[in-house]
Amino acid sequence: MADIKVPVFSESVSEGTLLAWHKKPGDAVKRGEVLAEIETDKVVLEVTALQDGVLVSTAKNEGDTVLSEEVLGVVGDAGSAPAPAATQEAVSGPIANEASAGGTAAQPDSAAAGTSAGNEATRRDDLSPAVRKVVVENGLNPAQIPATGPKGNITKADALGAVGQQAAPAQTAAEAPAQAVTPAAVIPAGARPEQRVPMTRIRQRISERLKDVQNTAALLTTFNEVNMQPAMDLRKKYQDQFVAKHGVKLGFMSLFVRAATEALKAFPVVNASVEGKDIIYHGFYDIGIAVASDRGLVVPILRDTDQMSLAGIEKAIGGYAQKAKSGKLTLEDMSGGTFSITNGGTFGSMMSTPIINAPQSAILGMHNIIERPIAQNGQVVIAPMMYIALSYDHRIIDGKEAVQFLVMIKNLLEDPARMLLEL
Structure with a gap:
């Protein structure tokens, strides 16, 4: 086993942000291969594998703050590979049924959309654990999320931005009755999208x-x-x-x-x-x-x-x-x-x-x-x-x-x- 550590920062840099994982637990890695990228307030640093093997586990998610020489994960030999995780369909099926029995059956379309998004997320092997979690929990379709990652991948910020866009129409609909009573300014027709994205370091x-x-x-x-x-x-x-x-x-x-x-x-x-x-x-x-x-x-x-x-x-x-x-x-x-x-x-x-x-x-x-x-x-x-x-x-x-x-x-x-x- 070998720890994956954050590179040593210079004296003027105190911390960084885990920008992206290029591997997920269970993936084979080769010595010198880039595993992750860390953004500081000056440059983007690459974290490389020190040995051949398998990415056994990760200790940090994309978007997390990391410190110099902090452990990001573990690389081990092929026998150390983690057991395959249960698919989202297997996990979400019973939970969805129980939730339906608890009173959410009045929203069958939303449940179906969430399950479909979960299926799509589990089929995508380019999603990091953090991104997959946001996608599944919010019923997002990865194919409809604009990707801004360094390798064309979806970052956690992209997924959170899609959540914000998804919530905006619902909020507008909920406020519609109150707006109908009070005269308001004329709103231009057509889509007027906005996206809130955190500044990079x-x-x-x-x-x-x-x-x-x-x-x-x-x-x-x-x-x-x-x-x-x-x-x-x-x-x-x-x-x-x-x-x-x-x-x-x-x-x-x-x-x-x-x-x-x-x-x-x-x-x-x-x-x-x-x-x-x-x-x-x-x-x-x-x-x-x-x-x-x-x-x-x-x-x-x-x-x-x-x-x-x-x-x-x-x-x-x-x-x-x-x-x-x-x-x-x-x-x-x-x-x-x-x-x-x-x-x-x-x-x-x-x-x-x-x-x-x-x-x-x-x-x-x-x-x-x-x-x-x-x-x-x-x-x-x-x-x-x-x-x-x-x-x-x-x-x-x-x-x-x-x-x-x-x-x-x-x-x-x-x-x-x-x-x-x-x-």
Whole structure:
């Protein structure tokens, strides 16, 4: 026998939520196979089997709060498999008859629907014990429950949401006589569904951190614009050679990371952070790149960007994007950081005021590239322009430094040779 334990959390994480079981008692498991997923306020952790065998039992249900190194269940050898549980039909038959004798025979349709749902639930081997319990007790049909689980499975939250939707029409019908007496506002015809879903731990943490920043820092944003034509020409000229040599495409993000790194060197306070009544100046450049994932915004960190090549930056960003998409980002990937960059332009954002990622003191916002007329050498020309924004903590960064920082980024991107030659 071997206990299945919650992974050891980092110091900044106190607890997590059991997001999903991928096995149920009696299922065969292999060493290294994912048994369950745990969501913390930063990442989703996978719990894997330490040996071949059978999942003998589970001690926690989906949606339960779990602590570091807490036992989730037990894996044993094939001879330890639990006896098959009685089917729902066998269990519910006598109980249903007794309940009917006790006075519930006036609702035959509901009883039939509940039995049908129970039969369907027992036939579904992809339902966790917690979900199956909610489905059977509330007479739900699993086939009609929208699934939002990581593997397309029905989570406990999905099942509870379906219970709420099922109860809503009954409540409306019960209140109908009272509403008929009192004039009421006209209700639009047709279905008007609502669904109450608990925030994930990651979403809760994002909400808390963003609100804390607004309540603590003196946020201010300054804007500028960049003519992206020189950067686009550089990329077009060398793209094929770059891909052939490095196996990755040259994107704009690596150029922005390099430009931001040079600007941080010139304006150290933008790379600093506030701790109590002290300003901590960092002698290294760890830049966070905001990445959208199915579970919310995550910010993995590029370490020591002053020592990274453009190809190295592109490869690191691509690796983080894949890990975010598959939910494989670790706590170490997102810990630390002295400055951040977010690119709303990938979603079509024209302009925004990004919120800093505490305890950092500034964040650079990139936006979409739009061709528009500008004045150039006394002539009106059409150029691919991007608005850029720097949100910063005005408690330690003065407006002069913030504006000059953003102007330096603009100048480097409009003349990339200066950046590459470190001029």
